[in-house]
Amino acid sequence: MTELLLDETIIAGLKDALLRKRGEILEASTGTRPLPASLDVNSRQGDLADQASGNNEVHIALKLKQTDAKILQAIEEALVRMEKGVYGICRDCGDPIAPARLNAIPWTRVCIACKQKQNS
Numbered sequence: 001m002t003e004l005l006l007d008e009t010i011i012a013g014l015k016d017a018l019l020r021k022r023g024e025i026l027e028a029s030t031g032t033r034p035l036p037a038s039l040d041v042n043s044r045q046g047d048l049a050d051q052a053s054g055n056n057e058v059h060i061a062l063k064l065k066q067t068d069a070k071i072l073q074a075i076e077e078a079l080v081r082m083e084k085g086v087y088g089i090c091r092d093c094g095d096p097i098a099p100a101r102l103n104a105i106p107w108t109r110v111c112i113a114c115k116q117k118q119n120s
């Protein structure tokens with residue numbers, strides 16, 4: 001029995017969970033869904049003075065909570081590891097991470113033993 005190896009079905013399920021969590025964080029951080037572009041129908045198309053006001057859209061930055069930003073980063077890393085085929089391997093000791101732990105925290109980087117070492 002190779003119980004520590006993750007099969008493709010499990011990986012696919014965890015990838016779903018990662019993508020769903022990422023969507024939740026992004027949706028929560030932006031608050032509302034993007035509004036459809038409702039452009040002012042301006043009959044004075046040649047008016048350059050109106051165009052000058054269009055340069056201030058930088059303030060629409062994502063306001064992520066710090067923890068959410070960290071999880072988001074970890075999710076991206078987990079997705080990359082899935083592509084490389086090294087998902088579920090502890091970053092610190094190289095041992096496989098227990099599937100139960102991955103189910104609970106799909107974006108985790110380290111096994112439970114290394115996590116406990118970090119916290120102590």
Ligand SMILES: [Zn+2]
Nearest residue numbers: 090093111114
């Ligand atoms: Zn480890």
